[in-house]
Amino acid sequence: MNWSDLLQWEGNPLSQQAQVYEQQAQAVTNASEDLSDRANGLSGSGQTVTAAQQALRKNVEEMRKQAESLHSLATISGDAAKGADEIGKAARKLDQDAADKSIKIGADGSVDYVGKKAGSLIGGTQIMTNMAAVADTVSLIKFEADELVKDIQKNIAAVESGGKPQTSGGGGSRLDRMKLPPKGASPDEVAKWWSSLTDAEKKEMVRRHSREIGNLNGVEATWRDKANRNNLAEDLKAERQKLKEQEDNALRYPTPQNILDLRQTRKRITQMENVEKVLDKSSKDGIQRQLVCFDSSDRDVLAAVTQGNIDTADHVAVNVPGMRSNLADNLDYYDSVSGLMRENAEKHSNGQSVAVVTYMDYRAPQGVEEVVDINYAKTGSDRLAGFLTGLDASREHGAGDAHITPVGHSFGSTTVGMALTKIPPGVADDSVQIGSPGSGVQDVSEFNIPKGHAYVGAARYWDDMVQGFGDDGRFGKNPDTMPGYKHISGDVGQDGYYGPIGRHSGYFNEGSPALDDISRVIAGKEPK
Incomplete structure (x- = not known):
């Protein structure tokens, strides 16, 4: 999904199409009711009358199915309009906020700093922090745009095959759903939020916030496990690298503190390796x-x-x-x-x-x-x-x-x-x-x-x-x-x-x- 395309997203065309589908559904419903009245009003008896009634009622049933499909398409278009409008507004706002900080977002979503060179280390650090925040938000908006398109395609396919569209997540703003709960949120509030996410959104939250998700009470164990396994692997790798540096340092400058640091790092590695071993028992x-x-x-x-x-x-x-x-x-x-x-x-x-x-x-x-x-x-x-x-x-x-x-x-x-x-x-x-x-x-x-x-x-x-x-x-x-x-x-x-x-x-x-x-x-x- 190109960033330049997302900047053009608006909900109004899809809202208008939803109204068209709704009007068509109502027209078909009215026609089916009129045809049903005609079928019920047929007088007389015999095979000819019975056959005519059955044919009319069959047509009525087909028209009702058509009206239901049009209602579904109206719902899909309405939901798509809401999602597209939110995503388009978020993209345009981010584009402007980034420009205010001399950050340019490319057509492909890449991020570049186009302002003056930082005059200090603190200034340079702030620029890097701003760029990272913009890049992260670009990624989130593009992710939700992809998910919206997938949901629309899936629901249209369901209607075409005679089924009903599926709701995606727990309603509300797509981008708001992808924010971590505020600090101090109760486990019940966390669980309610987590249950509102789709599996794809949960996977993305684990990718973005594995540290928080791994120990967030109210999140399902399946997803805490995924996050914590990532965290374990990262921490064990970092601790082993730390041990290597400490060993090299101890060879050059052996001190009592070096020995204590080595002992503690080795202990932490053992603790993490033991967790791995128990998980591997499965x-x-x-x-x-x-x-x-x-x-x-x-x-x-x-x-x-x-x-x-x-x-x-x-x-x-x-x-x-x-x-x-x-x-x-x-x-x-x-x-x-x-x-x-x-x-x-x-x-x-x-x-x-x-x-x-x-x-x-x-x-x-x-x-x-x-x-x-x-x-x-x-x-x-x-x-x-x-x-x-x-x-x-x-x-x-x-x-x-x-x-x-x-x-x-x-x-x-x-x-x-x-x-x-x-x-x-x-x-x-x-x-x-x-x-x-x-x-x-x-x-x-x-x-x-x-x-x-x-x-x-x-x-x-x-x-x-x-x-x-x-x-x-x-x-x-x-x-x-x-x-x-x-x-x-x-x-x-x-x-x-x-x-x-x-x-x-x-x-x-x-x-x-x-x-x-x-x-x-x-x-x-x-x-x-």
């Missing part, structure tokens, strides 16, 4: 995985990986691990735990689909000195609450409601408990807290989940003394002794050793009653 075990969270903005990389498609699964569990969980050391282990939960939940789901999220998108405490800091749970619960709310919103505006169950183990259970106070009612259906140092609340009624749907699992206290370890004021009361909870099995099976924390990590042991009860809750069933 090629071996056939289980779909989605990278629904990926955040490399801080020192340590955070991520969340699914087993199964959380956009369509009937039951979705969110597995939130606790202390010492991190991408560098145990993502593969927790992915396996999620697999055990998924497989066992499927045994109880009566054929319904199950997906499990390995949620490591919060920084868990990495040692005893950190685990006493409740701020890890507070910060993590903010992120988790946003994710849960976005998951529910994307399902409400997508494939339909899912049965959602966050499952928190150890410090992760406290994080889950705090998150349950921050989500709107109706987001989560059940919750499971196991081996918990604290519920995150003083009373189970603080959870925004249905009454009677909070579950707790605990091994014998002498074998898991983590339960209730945190002080009530900061960590919340011990869920194992709080009223209002339903209890699931704390029998972790024979694996593990007897001692103060010997059974603390055994709740997901394959074949254990504890795992079976957790899986029943995930599948929406009562535990044994």
Whole structure:
């Protein structure tokens, strides 16, 4: 699509054609009604009269179909007029705005600076910024122009084949739909916006804004996954290049800081490579995985990986691990735990689909000195609450409601408990807290989940003394002794050793009653 052509686009000719189609449709409708009256008014009986009535009614039906096609063409032309007018106005405005900044947009959409040479570095940077913004908007306008033409062609073909035209997206301005939601938009607002886009527009948004889309709560997991895989590949490439430069620098100027920088960069590379490895497991075990969270903005990389498609699964569990969980050391282990939960939940789901999220998108405490800091749970619960709310919103505006169950183990259970106070009612259906140092609340009624749907699992206290370890004021009361909870099995099976924390990590042991009860809750069933 040439830029010079888009500058000429106007909606008026198409609006006039829509009126012509509408007038023709009305004329055919009037004629069909007159013919129908004539058919019904035929008097007499016999084969001749019956044959005449049938012939007239057949003509009436054909005329009605013709009128319907003309109505459809009027609708197509009206929508095309609106789109063409918007695109033409946007192109002309951009052309003028660019000229005001001494930027010329060529007939093919290319961008050139035609003003005076910048007198400073800051001025040169501003020119480059302006050119990039103009080029990006040109690309967006051309994209929407192409999509409009495709929609028109598709809908005309549908009418010609006897079908009906399809609406494109959720209405409103095409170009406005392609803008990111404002900061602070709720997950429901994001999900409503996202559902208004066509697949082609979603693909374009991922291309343009992969960083934002990858972690935008309310966007479907399928598209977050596409964005985050792009982000992972880019960041891993950049981190490897950074490591090479650091190694070269360390050879020339070895300092203690060089060593620390090298160690941190290697750790980040390991974290990203482990995410890649877990995603690659799908090629071996056939289980779909989605990278629904990926955040490399801080020192340590955070991520969340699914087993199964959380956009369509009937039951979705969110597995939130606790202390010492991190991408560098145990993502593969927790992915396996999620697999055990998924497989066992499927045994109880009566054929319904199950997906499990390995949620490591919060920084868990990495040692005893950190685990006493409740701020890890507070910060993590903010992120988790946003994710849960976005998951529910994307399902409400997508494939339909899912049965959602966050499952928190150890410090992760406290994080889950705090998150349950921050989500709107109706987001989560059940919750499971196991081996918990604290519920995150003083009373189970603080959870925004249905009454009677909070579950707790605990091994014998002498074998898991983590339960209730945190002080009530900061960590919340011990869920194992709080009223209002339903209890699931704390029998972790024979694996593990007897001692103060010997059974603390055994709740997901394959074949254990504890795992079976957790899986029943995930599948929406009562535990044994």
